[in-house]
């Protein structure tokens with residue numbers, strides 16, 4: 001048998017056969033390691049989780065036109081800059097003034113799927129529009145006109161130039177263009193002179209939108225329906241993007257979009273992006289602080305146990321010295337025990353830590369976490385370092401133990 | 411040259427002279443008993459010979475080398491290489507088996523050898539108890555493990571401080587028989603005892619009183635076998 005083997009046989013025998021004495025220390029190391037590995041997991045997982053979480057509050061980047069509007073193609077180009085896996089949702093919007101019952105209402109043409117994804121907090125009573133002729137009505141609008149889910153509604157659009165003509169100044173000038181537009185669309189009441197200029201379209205209300213915000217005063221239809229109603233394709237007024245990324249990364253994406261598409265200007269929604277950053281920084285600082293406190297407590301517990309161990313085993317230490325053990329080898333043996341204890345505690349702690357992190361993640365984010373295999377060796381190494389460090393001072397006391405003194409008395 | 415020589419050795423604690431100008435010679439292979447009342451300085455002397463303590467005054471020559479003023483480190487090395495210790499209390503490491511306890515002495519001396527350790531246990535009649543913990547052994551068995559441990563590294567001197575003090579007669583006989591075997595193999599033995607029968611078994615018995623030798627008895631009928639006078 002080699003000396004090394006005997007060394008491990010001795011230190012493992014000490015831990016295994018004296019386990020009741022070492023249990024508290026082991027427990028404290030395991031709990032320390034659990035909190036360490038659990039918090040580290042959460043620490044690295046939280047930004048991801050929080051990102052997804054924050055994305056529930058809406059988009060964090062908007063793409064605005066430099067001029068009046070930008071084309072759909074440019075919108076697609078801007079969207080393509082964001083990696084697919086970090087893009088939660090992209091909602092293009094085109095706004096137009098339309099009329100219901102002769103009063104003006106703001107209509108937004110959008111991609112319903114995109115809007116749904118980038119504004120998950122939108123609460124729709126009924127159904128989201130899923131095809132042509134379907135309308136999502138803001139709650140405020142619905143109340144004003146007494147609209148209910150499933151009811152038909154006629155939306156009227158007056159081509160802008162003519163709309164301005166109500167004042168009676170430029171009517172003639174643009175009547176040709178308006179007439180052309182109305183002939184393309186299904187303007188029904190061609191007989192009346194006033195109405196001839198308006199485009200009309202029948203919709204069915206599929207859902208009432210409740211957001212608690214300004215969205216409630218809009219009506220939403222597909223971009224195609226809006227194009228049909230207005231008789232022109234028009235451009236986009238805004239593209240809202242919801243992206244899982246930290247602020248720095250977001251700024252970078254914005255720069256990339258601005259570089260790639262010169263008709264647009266991409267901007268962060270500062271309020272959302274910044275508060276995400278602040279919360280994360282504070283949370284990570286808290287995690288760090290808790291980790292330090294827990295490590296300190298673990299060290300205190302290990303140091304206490306080691307001190308008690310050295311006192312309790314004074315006789316054994318004296319005996320070993322009498323048998324020819326040098327101070328060096330006694331220190332090695334006790335250090336070995338401490339570090340082995342750290343390794344075992346670290347192993348147990350990592351496993352517990354995973355469940356701990358999982359529990360926290362499920363409780364807070366309702367989302368499971370990924371096990372990081374690298375965490376196992378790191379936690380074990382950290383536990384070994386902590387127990388080793390904590391054992392140093394108590395173990396140094398072994399050098400003061402005198403074999404003659406110990407072995408003389410009863 | 412004697413294996414061990416004490417020249418004018420004193421050990422002074424405050425104004426207490428635990429050893430007071432002690433002179434003694436022990437030849438190689440000799441079996442010496444040391445007697446004396448409690449507090450006469452027997453253990454103090456054994457600790458000095460065993461290189462666990464240094465005298466206040468005087469010289470201790472072991473194999474011709476003065477060990478009275480060496481450093482702690484050198485003491486450890488001498489102890490490891492030359493001396494086998496047996497105590498009145500059966501000091502064993504309580505979480506190691508009998509076999510592992512014997513191997514511990516090998517471990518500090520040179521290299522652990524399980525087979526050799528097992529043979530040592532066989533010699534003291536404990537082969538079948540090799541894997542027991544000290545708490546599972548009787549006092550006599552524990553002391554025999556200590557004897558096996560003391561002789562495993564073939565020390566030049568075995569120092570035994572009251573080795574049979576806590577043993578019944580049967581176990582005392584076993585331990586004394588082991589001493590006889592050690593003696594026959596040429597090991598030098600110094601045995602501290604209160605027991606006149608144990609002392610009379612040795613070749614020579616010295617009596618220590620108030621820190622110095624007062625009497626020496628040479629055993630002319632030496633056989634190495636203990637006799638009980640009943």
Ligand SMILES: Nc1ncnc2c1ncn2[C@@H]1O[C@H](COP(=O)(O)OP(=O)(O)OP(=O)(O)O)[C@@H](O)[C@H]1O
Pocket residue numbers: 408423426428446447448449450451452453454455
């Ligand atoms: N470290 C010490 N400090 C002070 N006095 C000590 C110390 N060690 C021993 N003594 C004293 O030295 C004297 C001799 O002690 P020693 O242990 O050598 O006696 P002993 O002959 O072995 O006695 P016993 O038969 O009871 O074991 C005693 O009076 C003891 O009190």
Ligand SMILES: [Mg+2]
Pocket residue numbers: 452453454571
């Ligand atoms: Mg004594």
